[in-house]
Amino acid sequence: MDVITQIFANFGVTWPKFGAQVILFLTVYWILNKKAFGPVIKMLEERRTRIQEGQQNAEKIKKQLAEAELRYQDVLRKANDDATKLLDEARASCEVHSQKQTQQAIKDAENIILKAQETITQERNKMVAEVKKEMVGLVVNTTAKVVGKVITPEDQKRLSEETTKELVS
Numbered sequence: 001m002d003v004i005t006q007i008f009a010n011f012g013v014t015w016p017k018f019g020a021q022v023i024l025f026l027t028v029y030w031i032l033n034k035k036a037f038g039p040v041i042k043m044l045e046e047r048r049t050r051i052q053e054g055q056q057n058a059e060k061i062k063k064q065l066a067e068a069e070l071r072y073q074d075v076l077r078k079a080n081d082d083a084t085k086l087l088d089e090a091r092a093s094c095e096v097h098s099q100k101q102t103q104q105a106i107k108d109a110e111n112i113i114l115k116a117q118e119t120i121t122q123e124r125n126k127m128v129a130e131v132k133k134e135m136v137g138l139v140v141n142t143t144a145k146v147v148g149k150v151i152t153p154e155d156q157k158r159l160s161e162e163t164t165k166e167l168v169s
Contacts, residue, residue: 047146054142061135068127079116083109139163
């Protein structure tokens, strides 16, 4: 014990001061751990959770977009099948009916095809617009949450434009 006391004395350390410094260090560590480190770690965990939720929402939107694309293809295929059937019927009736009636049936079939394609295009554009709107909102909200500050209108506009560019490509 004398050796330790002598070493401490050579370095200018006295037991009462050393004990007080250890107690002070432990007190400061406990306070920092309770008041600073704990809340920061909690905040980081919340951000990680929000980011994961944002990624899950993005995956969900991608799946919805893929499903919408499949529905679009299905509707287009059905419309083409219907149009093909109508055209085949028009050609078959051409042999029985006069030229005027045949031309009318073909015009009707083409109108149905055009209307179906217009409807499909409108429906697809509507779905894509809705998905883009949701995606932009999610990106803005997720960015605001991750950054931890209020997003200005200029930032929202810039994020919206960047997200739209990414979705288009």
